[in-house]
Amino acid sequence: MSEFLAELIGTMILVIFGGGVVGGVVLKKSKAEGAGWIVVSIGWGLAVAMGVYAVGNVSEAHINPAVTIGFAAIGEFPWAKVPMYITAQMVGAFIGAVIVFFQYLPHWKETEDTAAKLSVFSTDPAVKSIPSNLVSEVIGTFVLVMGLLFIGANQFTEGLNPAIVGLLIVAIGMSLGGTTGYAINPARDLGPRIAHALLPIIGKGDSNWRYAWIPVIGPIIGGVYGAVFYNAMFIGEVSGLFWMMSVVIAIILAIALTTELKKHNGSIKSANNSSEKEAV
Template sequence: MSSFIGEVIGTMLLIIFGGGVVAGCVLNKSKSQNGGWIVITCGWGFGVAVSVYAVGSISGAHLNPAVTIALATLGSFPWADVPMYIVAQMLGAFLGGVLVWLHYLPHWGATEDKGAKLAVFSTGPAIRSTGANLISEIIGTFVLVLGILAIGANKFADGLNPFIVGILIVAIGLSLGGTTGYAINPARDLGPRIAHAVLPIAGKGDSDWGYSWIPVVGPIIGGVLAALFYKTFFGA
């Protein structure tokens, strides 16, 4: 399997788990409806761990353009491969969104809340404030990338690293996710948002394109800052 296909499959799995747990918690007549924030953060964290286990040995399991760009900034990943990885991540995230829509097909029509439907696919702010929302995504992704780099520098039992990264995702969601829904990943937000825009979702509203640049630009800035911080204070 090529690294391109690995990133497609890994990011698709990530969205199946992450979008799926949100759908289960917010869509009407789901058995897990009203599961709450703890369930959602755990679903995302475990989903990241499984996705990294699935393709880590194939592509390195970046699954996130912010991670790919940060690693390239550090010199740990070739810049020439960055566009290919980002395309794969976007494609995988889009496909994951489509599969979540199919899985919960009867529940879209049973749910009137247009915002809840969009939340299955993409993030949105608790309080809409452009500057504050951008800062939240920068800080969240800074912590993500710094955490990933720090985890990678430690010695764990073989095969444990992806699980520790999953715990990091849960921690970020619990501590920092309440402001914007912690996209911390441009592909995770933009790929499924495109799926929301093009799929025939029953009773959907708009895809909130006015906000959509924040979970793309914020994570990229945060990831680059984390890479520079790590290189300066921890060594490359």
């Protein structure tokens, strides 16, 4: 099996299980309807573990462009292979989403909520705030890539590594996923979002392209920073990229904080104005 095919199949498996568990939880008349966020987090963790088990011995199972780019940024993966890996991941994610569509074929017409249908394919923030949503994806993927490097630095019983990686995904989902649905993977979000736009899903709504750049750019920033941060703090290799990314992260955090404070102050001012008018 080629590395291209391995990344394609691994990412396809990831999306079949991951998108599948979301479909089971949110689509009407599914036997798993309403099972909740814990089930979704565990499902995605198992999805990653299965993808890694399937193709880890062929391509190291990146199954995530943010991981591929992050590893390349610290010399753990050749840049020449990055375009091939990302293409395979995108195609695999798209195919996986199409399979999930057919799995739940009778349930699309039973579900009126267009946002629920989109969530089977792609992420959407619980509270829409672009700078803060970007921060959430950056932090989640920062933890993911650092966690993968932590795991790689330890010795486990043969065959246990993929399960540990799956547990890392569960932990990220339960701890950090409630804000944006933790895409932490550009292919996992963009490939299925394209599938959502193209497939004849009964009663589907907009594919929310206005938000689509967040789960692409955020994970790439977080993945690269997670890799260079690990190298700087744990290996002692402090690079120019580390300092540059540190400045980028600081700017993003400052913008997010300023935006939320402005919204808060605006809400207080609006409430005070309303109280004054009522008093008059």
